[in-house]
Amino acid sequence: MGNTEDEMRIDQVFLSLNLLKDAIGVAVNEAVTSLAEVGNQADTIHHMLWSVIRLDCSLYGRPFLRIAADVSKNLKSALTLIRKCKRRSILRRIVTIVTQADFRKIQRLLDASIGDLRWLRSIFDYDVGGGSIELSLPPIVSNDPVLAWVWSFIAAIHFGPLSDQMEAATELASLAQDNDRNKKIIAEEGGVVPLLKLLNHGSSADAQIAAATALFHLANIQERVRLIAQELDIQMIIRILGEFPMRVQIWVANLVARMAEHDPVAKEEFGRTNVFIRSRMEDMIFRSRTENVISLLVTLVSSGNFVDARINKEIKRTSNLNYRRDLSSPLSSYWDSNHKIKNESVNPVVQHKLKISCAEALWMLASDSVANSRRITETKGLLCLAKLIENEPGDLQFYCLMTIMAITAAAESNAELRRAAFKTNSPAAKSVVDQLLRVIEAWDIPSLQLPAVRSIGSLARTFPSRATRVIGPLVELLSHANQDVATEAAISLGKFACPENYICFVHSKTIIEFDGVPPLMRLLRSGDRPQLHGLILLCYLAMHAGDSEALEAARVLTALEGAADRAVAALHPKLKELVPQAIYHLQIHRTGAHPHRPSYVP
Numbered sequence: 001m002g003n004t005e006d007e008m009r010i011d012q013v014f015l016s017l018n019l020l021k022d023a024i025g026v027a028v029n030e031a032v033t034s035l036a037e038v039g040n041q042a043d044t045i046h047h048m049l050w051s052v053i054r055l056d057c058s059l060y061g062r063p064f065l066r067i068a069a070d071v072s073k074n075l076k077s078a079l080t081l082i083r084k085c086k087r088r089s090i091l092r093r094i095v096t097i098v099t100q101a102d103f104r105k106i107q108r109l110l111d112a113s114i115g116d117l118r119w120l121r122s123i124f125d126y127d128v129g130g131g132s133i134e135l136s137l138p139p140i141v142s143n144d145p146v147l148a149w150v151w152s153f154i155a156a157i158h159f160g161p162l163s164d165q166m167e168a169a170t171e172l173a174s175l176a177q178d179n180d181r182n183k184k185i186i187a188e189e190g191g192v193v194p195l196l197k198l199l200n201h202g203s204s205a206d207a208q209i210a211a212a213t214a215l216f217h218l219a220n221i222q223e224r225v226r227l228i229a230q231e232l233d234i235q236m237i238i239r240i241l242g243e244f245p246m247r248v249q250i251w252v253a254n255l256v257a258r259m260a261e262h263d264p265v266a267k268e269e270f271g272r273t274n275v276f277i278r279s280r281m282e283d284m285i286f287r288s289r290t291e292n293v294i295s296l297l298v299t300l301v302s303s304g305n306f307v308d309a310r311i312n313k314e315i316k317r318t319s320n321l322n323y324r325r326d327l328s329s330p331l332s333s334y335w336d337s338n339h340k341i342k343n344e345s346v347n348p349v350v351q352h353k354l355k356i357s358c359a360e361a362l363w364m365l366a367s368d369s370v371a372n373s374r375r376i377t378e379t380k381g382l383l384c385l386a387k388l389i390e391n392e393p394g395d396l397q398f399y400c401l402m403t404i405m406a407i408t409a410a411a412e413s414n415a416e417l418r419r420a421a422f423k424t425n426s427p428a429a430k431s432v433v434d435q436l437l438r439v440i441e442a443w444d445i446p447s448l449q450l451p452a453v454r455s456i457g458s459l460a461r462t463f464p465s466r467a468t469r470v471i472g473p474l475v476e477l478l479s480h481a482n483q484d485v486a487t488e489a490a491i492s493l494g495k496f497a498c499p500e501n502y503i504c505f506v507h508s509k510t511i512i513e514f515d516g517v518p519p520l521m522r523l524l525r526s527g528d529r530p531q532l533h534g535l536i537l538l539c540y541l542a543m544h545a546g547d548s549e550a551l552e553a554a555r556v557l558t559a560l561e562g563a564a565d566r567a568v569a570a571l572h573p574k575l576k577e578l579v580p581q582a583i584y585h586l587q588i589h590r591t592g593a594h595p596h597r598p599s600y601v602p
Contacts, residue, residue, distance in 0.1 A: 169210035176217035212251035302384035359399035373410035457492025478519035542582035
């Protein structure tokens, strides 16, 4: 709700309360007994309301409207009681009995309204509040202190000095971290807009971090992410990622990751929005470019020695081309800020944390998004990610692997992206595959091997025939002690051997040549998930290389017939068709016949 709407509502509420006060004054004069105390309370309420209205409470009208509604209810109750005391006939006075207890109750309610308004004025007027955040509780929320604290903190961000704004944002972040009810209250009471304004405040990195932290904790469900996205200016995010200190960039990258994780609309908007930037280089030549969140994240995650070398080459190349450059490259924006960055006192620990946050954000942006995955590959992000996987063990390596996994999954579902980003002769694609295989073979860490194996499986259609350097390591993992790793290897090998892969016959023979049948047979004796994917791969091998002696020696036909008898279709509907087909091919080869091999289109 905008300020204009708040102003209209506040004016309407004030007019209504003013009419109630006047009505109470008239009723007091007509009362049979003295009700001066109640009248005085009504006058006090009127004066306090006027003092609050004179402040700019329309900038944050939530607590005013909530308290004014309660004041209105109390004034109406007082008016009803006073009218019962109006001079009437004797009969009327006999049936309308007003006790002292009724008057005391009304007086307590009006005193509570006065207390609420006094507290309200203190959070809007820092001179009245003593120049600090008000943490006392108004009577209206004495049983729910969180609501009063939230009102006070949000008001402090609106009206207080920068130091109080930072403190209030920190307190909101702490409340939001505690539980979802607090998050809901902060969002419903209008906390998002002032936090975003504080995030955009460039004069204090600590204040920006406090605001970004609070927003990060709020953005854990789609509803609140949408609320933030509606008010968020993505140009602000781009500006922060491009210009502000690393400590601020870390939390903004975290916020981008959280929002992308919980809302697909926000995810696509982060990748789609481009900002036109005109900048001046050191030799006074002006240059223009467009930036978006993804390109800046790739720039930040790739900053380091190996990128510096690329930047120097880029500068030399472009100096011969009148500074016409590939504006889609992350090196372009990094080039502009390179001089500034090199002259800053860069803390390596902070820089490493920034890379981790940016890598996680890229993972969330690429997940289930072909468009964002394409944008990452267009910014030369694949090469950067491959280098980081090679040189940066730990969390950074993990998030880079997860980003690669998300991009390859998108490429698996989109032939255009697959052909553009993972061409056989592409240096970036080759570098990615090399690092994935290195993780699979050299790092016996399941949390790293799993995304690497999935990525290789997603790229199965991009590998040529006799892809022994890829298939061999996957077959080795079929015997891995970790059942999840072994199962994932079976799934990935299944993508090489499935009918949708046009060279499935060659890949199936290669899997068998690498002695993949024995560990597959062992998977059939494992849990449901390993058994399922082991059976699927075994069926593919039987269908496409049924004449193999390895299948005969391992008694695969007997195993599949036993699986058919056990109604393996219960594990997966796909097996209902695959198992009979595999049995048929094995039986045909056993009798010496040769089934017709259909042609497959890639």
